[in-house]
Amino acid sequence: MSQAKFVIEHLEPELGKWSMIEYKHISKFLGKDRLWVTNVKNLSGQEELKEYATVITEPTVDLKLKNVCVLDPEGTEVLTPEDAKSIDYYLFGGILGGYPPRKRTEKELTKFLPKDYVVRHLGPMQMPTDSAVYTVNEIHNGKKFEDIPFFDKPEHKINQYEIVQIPMRYVNVNGKPLISAELLDHWSKSDDSDQRFGLYNANEDVPKDEEEEEEEEEEEEVEEDE
Numbered sequence: 001m002s003q004a005k006f007v008i009e010h011l012e013p014e015l016g017k018w019s020m021i022e023y024k025h026i027s028k029f030l031g032k033d034r035l036w037v038t039n040v041k042n043l044s045g046q047e048e049l050k051e052y053a054t055v056i057t058e059p060t061v062d063l064k065l066k067n068v069c070v071l072d073p074e075g076t077e078v079l080t081p082e083d084a085k086s087i088d089y090y091l092f093g094g095i096l097g098g099y100p101p102r103k104r105t106e107k108e109l110t111k112f113l114p115k116d117y118v119v120r121h122l123g124p125m126q127m128p129t130d131s132a133v134y135t136v137n138e139i140h141n142g143k144k145f146e147d148i149p150f151f152d153k154p155e156h157k158i159n160q161y162e163i164v165q166i167p168m169r170y171v172n173v174n175g176k177p178l179i180s181a182e183l184l185d186h187w188s189k190s191d192d193s194d195q196r197f198g199l200y201n202a203n204e205d206v207p208k209d210e211e212e213e214e215e216e217e218e219e220e221e222v223e224e225d226e
């Protein structure tokens with residue numbers, strides 16, 4: 001089994017605390033040697049990141065890599081262990097999981113890549129980058145996507161008053177969603193809404209995505225016509 005590299009193209013304007021925690025977490029379970037973070041231009045935190053990954057200032061496309069698979073929720077086929085046999089580099093968007101998803105991987109990454117890169121998805125729900133990397137490593141090691149267990153939209157108790165539903169899919173590792181202890185701690189301390197981007201109180205309605213809204217509008221129009 002080849003030791004494929006996992007390349008994350010950082011696409012947020014800053015190297016914020018949340019991104020740093022996710023990259024550190026990936027480095028912990030994958031190993032520093034297999035993790036590259038690209039497109040890190042003069043961002044504060046760059047020096048700290050070097051402790052956990054190979055840090056590259058250029059965008060991935062400038063590295064002229066061969067045998068690359070980009071993981072994009074808009075891909076038309078799911079990644080399989082068969083695909084993995086010819087992949088040396090897996091490429092992910094270093095994007096925080098906003099909700100509803102805005103196809104940022106396609107618009108900010110895939111669109112600019114050479115046409116010979118393989119594009120694959122990991123099912124219909126978006127995962128945070130660390131869960132996506134873990135899932136791809138499982139598939140690279142021979143597991144089929146459909147045999148990997150997940151938690152969809154898990155609830156997380158922030159404190160005695162607040163429970164949030166996290167509108168994403170997490171890989172299930174030993175019966176728990178794969179979320180780093182450092183991120184849980186960060187959430188519990190943060191009252192800045194930007195830091196809890198994508199999280200909604202479980203007692204409130206989770207915002208609908210565009211498709212759901214369109215379907216509902218169509219249903220309303222049909223009812224009006226009747």
Ligand SMILES: C[S@@+](CC[C@H](N)C(=O)[O-])C[C@H]1O[C@@H](n2cnc3c(N)ncnc32)[C@H](O)[C@@H]1O
Nearest residue numbers: 071072073092093097101102103104105122127
């Ligand atoms: C939190 S996701 C960001 C998704 C982003 N909201 C979007 O609209 O594209 C971070 C990265 O994990 C990978 N990823 C997460 N879920 C995925 C899925 N279901 N299929 C393929 N890639 C996925 C992609 O590489 C993505 O850029």
